[in-house]
Amino acid sequence: MRHLGLVTLVVPDYDEAIAYYTGRLGFELREDTALPDKRWVVVAPGPAAQTGLLLARAATGHQRGRVGDQTGGRVAFFLVTDDVDADLRRFTEAGVTVEQPPRDEPYGxxxxxxxxxxxxxxxxxxAGAAPGA
Incomplete structure (x- = not known):
């Protein structure tokens, strides 16, 4: 069996990123290990998630320039849920910026x-996933 284990997300500060992803988005902190010159920090959307985000602190000017724009303005990440509306209510209450409200597409x-x-x-x-399922 193969699966995608981690995706790197360049951030300016480890603790700020951990607080945001765990506090506002409800991710779990899977690992936070100090290494000689950095930390190995992994968050994931929940206990059953196979793929996590490796939060990597930007260490160079080039990396700092990529924070927040790793895909040139395209959608970078796809978070699957069983209830878009409930998650968006929770995100909005936590101060997350909603750019586009929910819409129905052929895929969901x-x-x-x-x-x-x-x-x-x-x-x-x-598509076909009942809320709360």
Whole structure:
């Protein structure tokens, strides 16, 4: 079996990023290990998630220039949920910026939000998935 394990997300500060992803988006902190010149920090959307985000502190000017725009303005991440509306209510209450309200597409119900750094995310409830299922 193969799966995508981690995706690197360049951030300006580890603790700020951990607080945002765990506090506002409800991710879990899976690992925070100090290394000689950096930290290995992994967050994931929940206990069953196979793929996590490796939060990597920008260490150079080039990397700092990529924070929040790693995909040139395109949606960078796709967070699958069983209830778009409930998650968006919780996100909005936590201060997350919703860029596009929910809309129905052939593949499901989708909304777009931006994270603390400006990265665009699709929040997707796949077609046929009943809320709360």
């Amino acid at each position: 119900r989708v909304a777009v939000f931006t994270d603390l750094y400006g990265n665009r995310w699709d929040l997707i409830q796949p």
